[in-house]
Each structure stands twice: as C-alpha cells, then as structure tokens.
Amino acid sequence: MQELIARAKELLADGTVARVIGWKAGDLPYNPEPAYFEKEEDFDDFVYNSFCGANLSKLMIEACKLEGKTLVCLKPCDTYSFNQLLTEHRVDRDKAYIIGVGCKGKLDIERIKKQGIKGIKSIKGAEITDDAETLTIDTLYGEKTCAFKDAMLERCHVCKGKEHKIYDEIIGESKDTKDAERFAEVEKIEAMSPEEKFAFFQKELSKCIRCNACRNACPACSCRKCVFDSTKFDSQQKANVDSFEEKMFHIIRAFHVAGRCTDCGECSRVCPQGIPLHLFNRKFIKDIDELYGEYQAGEEVVERGPLTSYTFEDAEPGIVAERG
Amino acid sequence: MSIEANEEFKPKIVAFCCNWCSYAGADLAGSSRLGYPADVKIIRVPCSCRVNPMFILRAFEKGADGVILCGCHPGDCHYSTGNFYARRRMTMLFSMLDYIGVENGRTRVEWVSAAEGVKFSTTMNEFVEKIHSLGKNVRLGDLRCRN
Amino acid sequence: MQRIGVFVCHCGSNIAATVDVKKVAEWALKEPGVVHAEDYPYMCSEAGQSKIQAAIKEKNLTGVVVCSCSPRMHETTFREAAERAGINPYMVEIANIREHCSWIHKDMEEATKKAVILMRAAVAKVNLNTPLKPGESRVTKRALVIGGGIAGIQTALDIAEAGYKVDIVEKTPSIGGRMSQLDKTFPTLDCSACILTPKMVEVNKHENVNIYTYSEVEKVSGFVGDFTVDIRKKARSVDMDKCTGCGVCQEKCPSKKTPSEFNRALNTRTAIYTPFAQAIPNVPVIDREACIKFKTGKCGICEKVCQAGAIKYDQEDEIITEKYGAIVVATGFDMIKLDNYDEYAYSQSKDVITSLELERIMNAAGPTKGHLERLSDGKAPKEMVFIQCVGSRCSDDRGKSYCSKICCMYTAKHAMLIRDKYPDVNVTVFYIDVRTPGKNFDEFYRRAVEDYGVNYIKGQVGKVIPQPDGKLLVRGVDLIDNKQILKEADMVVLAAAIEPNKDVRKIATMLTASIDTNNFLTEAHAKLRPVESPTAGIFLSGVCQGPKDIPETVSQAGAAAVKAIGLLAKDKLMTNPCTAKPDELMCNGCSQCANVCPYGAISYEVKEINDHGVRETRRVASVNSALCQGCGACTVTCPSGAMDLQGFSNRQILAEVDAICR
C-alpha cells in the first residue's frame, strides 16, 4: 500500500495526473469508501485492503470529463470493466492512468456477520500485505475468528484470474483465489424442474426492493438514462408493484448487459437483500459461450459483442426447448 | 362448480410479423383461406429485429398466454441481417425465460416467407394448440391486471 | 388528443360475410380518440375514399384507421386519400380484417370479436402517431444490369435507348447467355444465333452501354437511387484494347484439354479461348487453371504469336466502383445436375444426353458440326427417346416442385427438327402432360405429332438400362394403354429441369432482394408488380424470377427496363420517413447501434447537448435518414431506448400489444 501511495503522490506531484481515485479508510474496520485524492495530505486516509471490493472503473465515466488525467486503481477484475467501457466509448483511455493493484481476494462483511459475528471493533488479517488464512475479529462480544476464504465475496471464489487486462503499471502482488467452478451454480439451477426454478427465483426476487443498487453499481449499466427511468417503454417504475415487475426488471437488466457483462460481481456484492444477481448474468455468459463461442467481455477492446454479431449457422431459438 | 371452470380457455396470442416476409405470408394464408384460430392477433413490424424483448415481456405482463415472432428465413431478410440479430436476441430471451421457470412453449420464433401461407397457417395452428396444452399463463402474468 | 375516424370496409362480401362490420364501427366509437366511425362496401373505391376525405374535413380528423384488406394492398391508397384531404399520410393505419380475419375465420361472432381487437390495436397506434415527412434523395442516372444473356441485353438496350447510361456485368468472357447455345427457337424454328447476334452487336455498339465481361458484382451498398457497386473485373490476361481478335493464340495454344463450357463439355477448348465464334467482345481470356504458363511458368506461346502484343500474364483483377440508381437482375438459369436421377443412366452412357447438349449437337458450330450422332461411337441413331420432366414437377426433394415451362416446347422442336432432317429416325417422347399455352404453341406441338409423326407416349420412364451392344433399353409405362413398355433406343434425351443460376443467392444477399426456396427472386407482387423486387430499386428480368421462354423473357426484360427508366427519370426520390431517430439526451454514444446497422446509416458526432440547462459536450449517435431503411435493429440494441423508430415507435408497438392483450 505504501508503494502505491508513494507512486500516486509522485504522479500527482509531477503533474502526470490531476487526481487519484482510490479508497479512503472508513470509520469502521470494514467500510472504506471510493474517493478522490487531489492533494498530498488527502493520502493520509488512503487505504487499500481486502475490504476494497468496489469496482472503481465506473467512476471513470465522470472522471474522464474532468480536466487532466485521472489515476485509477483497478483490481484485475476491474480492468475487464474498464475495457468494456472503452469498447463502448464511455471512458477515454487518454484521460486515464491505470495502476493495476494486486488482489488476494476481497472480503464480504455480510458473510462475516452471517457467521454471527457482531459488534465488530477491529479486524486483523484483511491487510493486503497479510497472507493470513484467518481473520481475527475483536468484537464487543469477545474475540472471534473466521477463515479468510469463508469471508470472501462470491466472485473471488470464481475469479477470472489475476491478470490485469489493461494498465499503465502494476503495483502489488496477487494471489489466486479461485476454488469453485464459475458456472456450477447456474448448472444447478438449469438442472431443476421448471417448478423448482420458478420457486427459486420467485423467492429470491421477492426480496427485491428496487433500490437500483445493482444497476447503479454495474459498470455495464452505464446508460445516461435507464429504460426503467424513462417513459420510452412505459416501463418507468420506482417500486415493484407486483411479482412480474421484479422479474421484468432483472430479466431486462440482464438482457441489456448480455454480451457486455464482464461478470465483475458488483451487482451481487451491492444488493442490500443479498439476491444472487450474478446468476442472471452468468446464465447469459454461459449461453453465449455455448452457442456462439467462448467470449469474455472486457478481455480486450473489441468492436462487436456477441449480440451485435451473428453467423449464418447460429442456433435457432428453438434450441432452448430442445436442450430441455 | 364455478362458471369460470366451464368457460373454454381462450388464449391471448400475440404474433409479431415482419412486414416483408411473414406478414405477407399471413396475407397469403388469408387469401388462400388457410384458417387458424382467431386467438392469434398479428402486429406488423418492419423486421423481426425490431422486436424488443420488452415487447414480449410486456405482452405477458398484460395477459398474453403466448407470443410468437415470425420473420424472413435467415439469409432472406429484407434488411439482409435483421433476423440474424433477432435470432440471437430471442435465443437469449427464451433461454432466460426457461431458466427462471417459465414454460418454454409460450414463446416461439418461426421463419415464414411471403410464399409460405401454408407454413404460416400450420405454425399458428400448432402454436395455439401448444398454448392450449400449457393453459393460462400464470407465471408471467401481472397481478395488477388480473383483478 | 387525436380525433380519429374509423372506416370499416365490407370489401363486398369478402369481409362483411364473416365480420359484422356495423358492429366493428359501433365498437370503434367507444375507443379513446375516436370521433367518427362508418362502414362502406368498398372503401378503396373512389366513393369510399371520398367518404374518408369528407369525414376528415367535416369532423376535423387528425387520424384515420381503415379496417380493410392488408396494408400491403391499400395502405398507400388510403394514405394518399388522406393526404389529399389535408392530413399527413402517416396518420393513417390499417387494421387488416380481411386476410388476417374474415378470410380465415368462419364463425361470425369470433371473427367480429377479432376484428374489433385489430381495430382497437390500430386505433391505439394512431393515438400515438405523429406526422412524418419523407426526405429526399438523389437519383444516380445510371443503371446496372447483372447478367448479359438475352434478358440483360434487352433490358440494357431499352434503358440505353431511353437515354440513360447502363452497365452490363457478365460473369463469362462473352455476353449472349443461354440463348447463344441454342440452335433453333420455337415455335418459328428460326436460328437462335441469327436473331441474337445482331442484338449482341447492337448492345455492344450502343454509346450508352458499357459491358464488363468476365466480371462479377462484388459488393453492393446504398439504396434505391443511390447504389454503390464494386465490380470485380477478373484478370483476362489479354489487353482488351490491343487484341484484334485474330484467333492465332487459340490455334497455337498447346493446352487443349479443358472441357468447353459453351459446348456443355461435349468437347474441349484451349486454355486461351473465346467461348464461341461470335463472342462479344471478341477478345479471348486465359484460363489460368489450364494455362501451362501459369501452371509451370514455361510455354508463353500465345505471347509470342500475338502480333498485337496483347497478352498480359501479369494482369490483375481490377475493382471498379460505380454508382447506380437502379439495378436489374438478369442472372438467368442453368440445367439441374442429374446426380439424383441415376436411373436414366446419364452418368453411365454417353448416349444419354440433356436437351441442351442436344442443342449443341444439332448446332453447326457444335462438337459434331451439326450432325446428329451418338457420342459413344459416332453412329447415326435410329431410335431416339425423349424423357420429359426430369427433375421438374417433382413431388419429393430429388428435383424441383415447379414446371420448367420450356421443355414441352423445345422437345417438340427437337423432335420435329430430327424428323425433318433425318426422316428415318423414330422419335418417341415420354411425357406426363404436354403443356402448350402460348401463341402458336399448340399448333406447333400438333404439327410434331400430326405432320412429323412423333410418337408421344403419356407415361413415365422408370429406367434406362445401357445394353452390352451399346443400345439403351428404356423401360416405361404407357398410362393410356396401361401397359409396360420396353423400348430399345440409340439415344435418350433428358428434358432436365432448369434452375436459377447458382450465383443468384449470393447476388440476392448483396442486394437484400428476397429469394424463394427454389432460388428464384421474389417479385414485389406476384400479379401487380412482377418485374420488381420488394427491395426498392431492384428489378427482375428473365428466368431469375421464374421459368420462361425467350419471348416472355424479352417482354419481361423490356418491362424491367421501363420500371428502371421510370426510376431514373426522377431527379429525386422521396425517402421512407419511418427511420430511426436517436434521442440525444439519452444517447450514451456507445456505438452498439452502428454495429448492427446494415446500411452504415449511423455515425457519431461530438457535440454540445443541452439537457434542461445542463450542457455537456459528448458523443452521440446521428442517423442519416437517407441511408436508414427503417429495419429497427438499432432500436433493440440500444439499451436505454434512446434510439427509436419513427412510425413503429416503442410506444406505438406497446400500445398495440396492450390493446390486443387487454
């Protein structure tokens, strides 16, 4: 982290960049927030630890409109999002100075709390330099421990790899965290009967409060005005008025990002109701891989995505029924 | 026994037809007097690629029991490539509907050329029959509309 | 709020017999925005249109719904009528209650209910319609004719005569097409070459005509009035300007083993060749696959013997890009492959031939110099059997479902010519039906039977069995006498089905012209617009549209020319106003829409956008409405819905959906 701060200060001082987007320490052990750093003294609060899960690439849409270059700290998975934004002309490469930061897996405070750990005073083992396998948590109700792996965000278990896909320089080391199959959960649902599938999603989606956190955090959902905020489709809704609208919103959201979603996992991370929203996007990714050839959005800057291209021999929509 | 239980199920079926092939195919079915159930109502669109998945979901929301999209055969699109995009989009949409547990017979894509009046008619007959076998659409219906 | 008038047509009894039209009009009055509704026996008639116009004026209508036949039939009629009464034509929508309702339903109540719903959907749409104004686009005063057969030649000549420039692109080294391979023509029996060659010369000489032989259309972009076409001029290896057509190179060429395409591979040609003596241009090409110089680097004889110095081994393909206002497709036909008809022993015996091969055999410039003889042993035949409908009118997928139309007549011609020239040859024709609808056609056929003693047997041939002595045993049935027939023949001639040229699908795709399952190009309307493709600016000439004989081809070629001339005569065209339109306030500038646009109509500009006082300079999509054809691919790709299609807007379609589902 010190190396990162030193380098950021240096680039700020020599005028290479006008500002830095990174994370600022929070007021609790686990809630650092994305922040802009413009002066040397701002860096007193700069932090980069295992709770810095937020994907900063989307902040670059606004940052690119500002004077001068912006230094942005991107984790390996965040760089896919940045590439996708570049593909869609939403960010300007020339206005960005990308420091690829190392990643040893990011933590999900919800998962820690799920284990009955509350009244948290401090957490040891979340520093990026630590290689601790266990988190030691001091709480109002005594000291608790939790395995690092058990506290990891879902996305880190199915990590796409620790290679930065776009960067100006890389600072910090990474550690492989993948220990699960990316499509295992999707396959599990696919194997269910229609009734089971319907019950599963009905239950999960009934929690949705239409806060739009998934949409607003999503780097692919970068529309200036979302269809669900506009009158263009008469789809403008602020609340789910019935069970259909929960589904409509999530199906359409997944459809709109199909072929563009990098599977960064922000939607599931930010959902206040813990809905596994990545299951929608990952289903499309799996379908695209299977039907139109392996494709990873954001791997590189490309002109056409899977849904803006075609081949003569593409599968017919009837394949859905045939696959059963 | 309630009266409703005896009432024959009259499905609501929306058919989106591209102007150049399928709508003309439907016209040909008409001029050839090739019948299909009156449950099918056709909406004319310039091309199958004009059909937004939101139109289909909206139809279900408003009480449709089945939605079918007809376009030119792949390679014969009046706009040369429209149906290729429609094909991928609909494959994705149908797959998602299947994934969340909606019976996959409620949606269908069929390529019908302007010369295929017979195909249009048999397709519609088959589709209506399929919807009859699936019954009323409850999984994608809007609760607000039902009351 | 719109003021909508609903007009329900009886279409005589076509609609009124199944749909209670009065009720539809009654229900219409209950719909939001509807201030007027009436029914009338024939809305499309002068009187019907006057009713619409009167109502527009009296009731101050802003929108019109006509419940009638398909919009493909009379949408334009009603839109024009409304326009004459002072409202924008795009404020008119049609509810198709004939093709989609009265004609397919029998129950009056059911059909009426459906008609009401279709009417509602149309009313719901019109409530959201906005006046649209067509744009204008320029017309390039030049036509392209693809194919240099008799159809292409005639079309080009007619267009050229009207004073417009026209280019012919012909794939082979010479114009002339199938007709140049024919010996005589029915029903007059005049010599094909004698009537074709003057046409070829005429078109070649015409100052308005430019011919690209040995060339192919490579790419087409643009739209009616303004097509841009890339033409690949294949390397001829001979300088067109220098070559005098003396023919010495062909005499001296040592590579002589290539089957002659012109003579249907019945004999061979040299590597440097002109397809036939009267070829236009009379400039040979080098077949690089056969040429020794190209294959081994040695030889070069032609270059040595050419006094004009016209041989150019290093010539390369050339791409010519030209703009056209109209394109006529005249790609013609070929005979089907007979692989699926092995029972006729075509591949086993040299003496089983196709009719087109017989044409070459009968032709003085053909492989046998016009002598009728067996290709196996050169002997004169005594018994000849003609088998009709080989691959035509086929009920399974071995052949074609359609009638090839020309075979009955040319077989009568062949039979007659043979009987005339070789009276000792017996001619038997096995047929399913003999079809002779055409001026002097039946008379012609009857002459063959009555005057020339051709033996017509109604029945099919099951098998042709080559015998050890070289004869052919033909096994068939006579359906009239209901008996098996076994006949020994010396030669068997197969009337193979014709099919569109195999390249036509590729061309149709480039032109975005629709094509049917048999690869015939589809006409805009089977009866009323038979020489136009549904794609504006594309016209159809000759067999590419369907089987036809020479006089029909020539008349269709003329008709296509007239349509093309009608287009070229205009200075400007009204463009379809139903084009895509981006909402700049919402556009992300993500480029996804441009990726799916088949016309390259979407570009991007960086400009200042004022969103309710918030100004920002950013990248937004912009649609060239002259290029946009209104397919709507972009509207679905656009995630925010910033891109919408005028005339088929999201809200309009949703309103129709709602109206149908409510």
Place this chain on the structure above:
Amino acid sequence: MYKIAMDNLSALFQKIAESNELYLPIENCGQVNYGVWSEDADVNIEALKTVKSPKDAFFPQSENLYRCDKEEKKISITPAQLKDQNFVVFGMKACDIQGVEVLDKVFLSDPVDTFYAARREHGTIVALACNEPEETCFCKVFGIDCSDPKADVATWIVDGELCWKALTEKGEALTDAVKDLLTDDSAADAKVEEKKAEIKDIVEKLPYMGLSLEGWGSEVVDEKFDERFNSPVWNDLYKPCLACGTCTFVCPTCQCYDIKDYDTGHGVERYRCWDSCMYSDFTMMAHGNNRNSQMQRFRQRFMHKLVYYPINNDGMYSCVGCGRCVEKCPQSLNIVKVIKAFENQGGEK
C-alpha cells in the same frame, strides 16, 4: 410484568394472528425482513436489524390510491380501500419506533394522509429491546434508549423468556387477547432492569456513541444555514455515490413518495410508491429538475434529515440511528460519515 417462554412464541403468534394481521421479522433466502406471519414462516425475532425497516407496515413501498375505470366514454373513480383490519407489528426496535414518530409528524399533520392514518389507527406495535446492539448502531445519539423501547407493548428477551409489558390501551387490549399464554411474574421486572443496564453498558462502548450533532438541528438557520448548505464538503462527499436508492429504501424515516399511474388496459390505477432523493428524477418537473446534480440530491438527503426536518418539527431529527444505511450503502457512504466530515471541519472555517 408478563412473560412467556421463547419456545412458546409460535403459540403466541398464532394467537395474535387469530384476530390480527401479524407482521414480524421473517427470514427468507438468508435475509430478515418484516413480513406477514404464517405458520410456515421462518420467524427470526432475535435478528437485530431487518434489511428494510418495518416502515412498510404503515407506509408500504407501493400502495394503490384510487382507480379510474373507463366504460365507453364514461370514467368512474373508485378510491382504494383504507386499511380496516387490525394488525400487529411485532418486535420493532426503539429506533424504528422513533421512525414511526417521524412519519407521524409528516403524515398525521394537516393535511392528514388518510391511508397512513388508517394504518396507524389499526396497528398495534409490540416493541422489543435490542439485546446485542452492533457497531453500526447510534440511536443514543438521537436520544433513543434501545434498552427501553416505548410502544403499545414493550418486550425484552431475558434468559429464554420474553418479558411483556403493556404501555397503552391498545397494548392492554392485545395483552388481554393473549393473556392465556402469558404468565404474570413480578420477579421479571428486576430481571428486565438488569437486562436494560446490561444493554446500556454495551451501548456506551459502541464506536459511534461519541458522534456529535453540533452544527446540525433546528438552530441551523440564516448564515449558519447558508454556510452549511454551500459548504464545499458536500462536493467531496457525494462523489462516490452511485445514486441508488438503497439508503432511502432501508431507512425507517424516509417518507418521500412519487405518484404514478398504471394503465391496466381497462382504466388507470393511480398508486404511490417510495421515491428516493438519490434518483435523478426526484422532484423532476416539466421544466427539468431543480436539483439537477447528484451533489444537490445527496445534500438534500442529509440536510433534510439533520436540518430541514428539525427546523419544521421542534428540533426532532429525522434520523434515528438505526445504522441500516451504514450497513447497506454499496459504496460505504452514510450519514455518520457525513456528520463526521463536518465535525472534522473544526467548527467550520
């Protein structure tokens, strides 16, 4: 004081549900939210914080107001029915109860919101003291005592028993209705007092207890107001905000709503649903938006909770320190960070 064994709670719920609709924390797919009790519901009464506040019981996320039906060209209007069934909200925490008071001041003052008033009238609140407050709690900052919640009935969980005390007439009535299941135990009072002390003890140790509201509240008027309103601090604070509505939708006091029409195909259903000041179309009008930047909307949320509302309501803050926004903000922004940010300004420049 009455008591009932925790093991026997389901009988109590069944009893209450006989004559009332019963809302209480139910676990569904790993998350606890208030929901209507049913026999197979997975009740989790001990969960400290539900994801959403119980605000829905009185002010649902979306509710129909009236419907217009069209028959031919006549339009008839039918108002939606007001709540006419008694219901009980069980297990509300002190902060959420204070949240209802915040809503009362908005909806019950003139003009009275009849939909809300009907729900308040028919609703009985059974409060539950917070046994194990968490690091995100800061109710005490707003003068709330989570060990001693004030509602129609107050309850405490002590040693496997739920101690029950009616505080109002409605509370008495509910107590009467379930009396068969309760046992009177005078010794319970002492136990509850002990518990209260224990809870208070923990509360003192919570990290946010020292939070100062200096510089906020009803005194922020005139120059002080301008200074705070125009402070450059807002410009730094809002930047990471995603403009989602999570904070407003989990908040027990946010009361903004939007009114929308829904086309049913046969007419129009007019309904209201929660709005969020975080949304770009918040207070959007025909001419555009008078808060057209996210900074302005972000500022609105906190100025409203900490300044505007207190000014209009005798100093009462419309934040109750429940800490839901602290837990749920995707970017880890929250009201505590806002308060602290101004604190760090050292009493302004």
